[in-house]
Amino acid sequence: MKKNTAILAIESSCDETSAALCVDGAILSNYIANQTVHEKYGGVVPELASRAHMQNIVPVVDLALKQAGIVMNEIDAIAFTQAPGLIGSLLVGAQFAKSLALALNKPLIAVHHMQAHVLANLIGDPAPTFPFLCLTVSGGHTQIVLAKSPLELEVIGETIDDAAGEAFDKSAKLLGLPYPGGPLIDRYAKEGDPARFGFAEPQIPELNFSFSGLKTSVLYFLQAETKKDPQFIENNLKDLCASIQATIIRILMKKLKKAAQQTGVKQVCIAGGVSANSGLRSALQEYGKKFGWQVFIPAFEYCTDNAAMIAITAYHKYQAGLFSGLEVSPAARAEW
């Protein structure tokens, strides 16, 4: 294969250090180092995340290059996650990437983390064609994006408060499950009755979401029930998980369905860490059958935070000549 464009990408926005190699839009490697240090704290501790990135960055980049069989001077561009994310975490990846670009004298490409989640769908085979809709759901974000082209991504709906992943994790905490609780809810939900308990569903206009009310609804419900029966959570854990999960998925799917109706777009994707949730995956398939959507779900390693999605986004920015100067610095928040 003739090598045209080799891009090394680095992602360090939260608690995963990742590096990937992409050649002409094909992912050759995607190495991800998870940080387990946060588990005992019940959430990501920014200072610890930054410290771990510092120790991971060289080995992770080195492994990504070796797995891809690419040597340093074959790289045509360096990409990194510029925003949004934890600033201390982003800085490690950004400074490292800028030094690589400077030392190798290659262009630098700054990538928006949320745009990259959407474009992670392009890695798949089959991949969606434009336009498509993408529901991005993670611990920090909940968005519906209308993707018109790789560089024309329009946010048409988003959460006004908590993210869907937060709703999973916070509910799990109320149920006494360890962090991160989202995957545990999914596991217990499989054996529970999703219709057993009902929780408040928000009435938010347009295509936007709200999840803070659900958490409160779960809290009050559990407080009332445990007053009557101290063993209530233990005795009903599976049904509680199934009911909470079903509520979150219903909130998500209602707006996704509305977005598909409004835009007339029939290719529907999901992205972000919560797209690993089995309930959400089967709901998407079910809606797809019912409404004639073509459904795309990226492989799990491209759903959670990963550098492959940064690389594929950078590949399109490279073709459009969208490069950054060495003065570019990361930002915790960013305009789309």
Place this chain on the structure above:
Amino acid sequence: MALILNIDTATEYATISIAQDAVVLHTAATEEQKNHASFVQPAIEQLLQQSGYSLQQLDAVAVMAGPGSYTGLRVGLSTAKGLCYALNKPLVMVGTLEVMALAAIEAYAGKPRSNRDIIFCPMIDARRMEVFTAIYNDELQALMDPTAMILVENSFHDFASSHIIVFSGSGSSKYKTLVSNPNSVDFLDVRHSASHMATLSERAVIKGLYADLAYSEPFYLKEFFSTTQRP
């Protein structure tokens, strides 16, 4: 005999320099702490242009290891690691307090001396009454290793009885308010420069004292504990 790029983003005042055999050829600096990340790589590019050297000609990349601002230290070290990794050059880490002590030793060289030994105590402000500090003799040997210390009046009692202690750095003004015996101390308003770091990075290269590129960490000096730790 070495050509070294020195990177110091440990405190609010960031300096990048290129030095040949410990002689600083060119320097770039900024006092905007929030902008260190934007500053560093363009500054390096500028120094290369000014000096006519290329990155490939460097013998090593040196970085201020700490103590200092956690974020500042990571900005410096991740920059240095990227360069070393891409260029396959050795990494040198230089202690902030040692560089500060060298600056104090030089600044004090011309002062009249008493018969008591003079020792040097650089201090970095670590908020409230805490400082990062160490004590060195005038040959830069550590008499007290770098430590995080909450200042009290008797913090340096053991040394003050037999020495004159010269305090310097951003944390020293806090100790000034606590001192009871002004005859055994002196306070020096001196800021370390690129040449002080260049002197120590050159020494490290000559001795072959290189840091592990993959796993080296900044010299944070303090473990980080979250207050939300679960039992």
